[in-house]
Every structure is written in structure tokens, then in C-alpha cells.
Amino acid sequence: MKFPAFAYVAPTTVAEALAALADDDDARPLAGGQTLLPILALRMSTPTCLVDLNGIDALKQITLGEDAVTVGAMVTHAGNAASAIHREHVPLLSEAVPFVAHDAVRNRGTIGGSIAYADTAAEMPLVALALDATLIIAGAGGERRVAAEDFFLGHYTTAIGDGELLTAIEFPLSTRRWAFEEVARRPGDFALVMAATGARIDNGRLVDVRIALGCIADRPVRARAAEAFLEGQAIAPATLGEAARLATADLRSHGDIHASADYRRDVGARLVARALNRICGATT
Numbered sequence: 001m002k003f004p005a006f007a008y009v010a011p012t013t014v015a016e017a018l019a020a021l022a023d024d025d026d027a028r029p030l031a032g033g034q035t036l037l038p039i040l041a042l043r044m045s046t047p048t049c050l051v052d053l054n055g056i057d058a059l060k061q062i063t064l065g066e067d068a069v070t071v072g073a074m075v076t077h078a079g080n081a082a083s084a085i086h087r088e089h090v091p092l093l094s095e096a097v098p099f100v101a102h103d104a105v106r107n108r109g110t111i112g113g114s115i116a117y118a119d120t121a122a123e124m125p126l127v128a129l130a131l132d133a134t135l136i137i138a139g140a141g142g143e144r145r146v147a148a149e150d151f152f153l154g155h156y157t158t159a160i161g162d163g164e165l166l167t168a169i170e171f172p173l174s175t176r177r178w179a180f181e182e183v184a185r186r187p188g189d190f191a192l193v194m195a196a197t198g199a200r201i202d203n204g205r206l207v208d209v210r211i212a213l214g215c216i217a218d219r220p221v222r223a224r225a226a227e228a229f230l231e232g233q234a235i236a237p238a239t240l241g242e243a244a245r246l247a248t249a250d251l252r253s254h255g256d257i258h259a260s261a262d263y264r265r266d267v268g269a270r271l272v273a274r275a276l277n278r279i280c281g282a283t284t
């Protein structure tokens with residue numbers, strides 16, 4: 001199908017983009033277009049104006065700071081995959097981003113578009129939650145910073161308000177070992193379930209444990225009971241197995257045409273086990 005008619009503006013600064021969004025209540029930001037354009041073609045959305053962010057160079061930077069790596073919203077998945085800064089300081093992002101779609105989509109699709117769209121089956125929202133990222137949002141009232149924990153509100157729903165733009169994602173410099181695991185029908189498909197685990201290993205014990213799951217609820221979730229159980233524990237197969245079981249035991253998972261809720265809980269636990277074993281295996 002052809003797109004519905006819409007006006008098109010191509011700002012070169014964030015201020016111009018915000019002004020264009022403020023001018024028209026039905027305007028929508030256009031990033032890589034890998035999700036938005038198919039939605040328009042299917043007439044699932046009919047915005048009156050597209051505000052194309054591709055000409056805003058300030059949104060395309062990856063910056064290494066003292067405490068964090070700041071990734072502009074318009075950095076593409078391919079740009080993140082190629083980043084040496086990420087490999088050293090945000091290794092979970094480097095490991096997860098090749099699971100996003102295929103080269104053609106990764107060349108155009110952006111981290112900002114992916115996080116703003118908040119598909120529960122998308123990798124970047126899970127990475128943002130697991131890493132305690134801060135989402136930087138610009139609007140008429142200035143800039144605000146939202147913790148990933150408070151940003152994802154449900155299926156396709158985030159803390160970004162009308163007329164606002166996600167401008168950057170700030171990732172704290174990594175101090176943990178990380179592992180990412182995913183099951184999808186075919187390489188490049190959206191995930192059926194995915195898990196990210198992180199920890200430091202101190203004298204054979206796991207500390208600062210982080211376990212997060214994606215595509216298992218209406219937003220990426222932390223497995224807090226499993227994290228608390230593992231904290232300070234010595235590495236042992238039975239302990240890791242129990243943590244993996246706890247990770248999905250109390251989760252209210254969702255079933256859909258792709259996988260049942262039980263499948264997601266069962267496979268989610270297995271992915272957590274695999275990811276924990278990878279982190280710990282590297283020390284033995």
C-alpha cells in the first residue's frame with residue numbers, strides 16, 4: 001500500500017525538530033523509518049507530518065565520558081555494532097546489537113527509534129534496562145533524565161510525552177562481566193525470549209548481580225528475586241540453576257501467536273542459566 005499523505009520537515013537541530021513537533025499535534029519523529037514506514041504503509045498510523053531527524057548531526061555521536069558512554073538517539077544499530085568504545089565500555093550492547101534484524105535494517109534503524117518504540121521483543125530496551133541506562137528526553141520545557149527502570153511503561157509505551165524527543169541514551173561504564181542470550185525462530189527475527197546477565201566475581205563469589213529478561217512481559221523486566229538469591233553466593237552449578245529457576249518463577253509472562261506464556265517462562269529460565277554459566281565459566 002502507498003503511504004497516506006503527510007507533510008515533511010527536515011530540521012538540522014533539536015530545537016528545530018521540537019518546534020516542528022510543537023506546531024502540529026499529529027506530527028511524528030522519523031528516525032530510521034524501519035518501523036514507522038511499514039506502519040504508515042499499512043495505515044496503522046496516519047500522522048499529518050513527519051519530522052525527519054536524519055539531518056541532526058548532534059544526535060549521531062557516541063561519546064566516552066568519565067562515568068558513562070553517551071549514545072545519540074540517531075546512532076544506527078550498525079554504528080553501535082562497529083563501536084570500539086562499546087566493545088570496551090558497554091560490552092553488553094556490543095553483544096546484543098547483532099541480534100537486531102539484518103544488515104539492511106541495522107544500517108538504517110537507530111537505537112533511539114528502537115527504545116522510543118519500546119517493542120517488548122526488541123533488544124535495545126532490554127540492554128538499556130539491564131545496564132541502568134538513563135534516557136535523555138528533550139521537550140519545550142528543556143531536558144529531563146529518566147532512568148530506564150521508569151521509562152518503559154508497557155507495550156509500545158514509554159515516558160516520552162507528546163512533542164518530546166529522545167535525544168540520547170547514557171550507559172554507565174561497565175564494571176561487570178556480561179552475557180546476552182536470545183531465542184528467535186530464525187537469525188534476525190524478533191526474539192521469542194531473551195536474557196541478559198551481569199555480575200562481578202570477587203573471590204569466587206558473585207556480586208552486583210544483574211538479571212534481566214525481554215519479550216516475556218509487556219516491557220523488559222529485572223528478575224529481582226534471582227538477583228537477591230545470587231548476591232554474594234559462591235559459584236556452583238546448583239546455585240546458578242536455582243537462580244535461573246527463580247528468574248521466571250513469579251513472572252507474569254504473556255503468550256501470543258509466537259509462543260505461549262509457559263514456553264517463555266521455561267525458555268527464559270534456560271537462557272538465564274546459559275548466560276550465568278558463561279559469566280562464571282570465564283573464571284574457572
Ligand code: FAD
Nearest residue numbers: 031032033034035036101109110113114116122123166189
Ligand atoms: P522509526 O521507525 O523511524 O521510528 C519508530 C518509532 O519511534 C516511531 O513512532 C517514531 O516516531 C519514534 N521515534 C523514533 N525516534 C525517536 C526519537 N528520537 N524520539 C522520540 N520518538 C522517536 N528490532 C529489534 O530490536 N530486533 C529485531 O530483531 C528486529 N527485526 C526487524 C526486522 C525487520 C524486517 C524490520 C523492518 C525491523 C526490525 N526491527 C527489529 C526494528 C528495527 O530495530 C528498527 O530500527 C527500530 O524498531 C525502530 O528504529 P528506527 O530508527 O527505524 O525508528
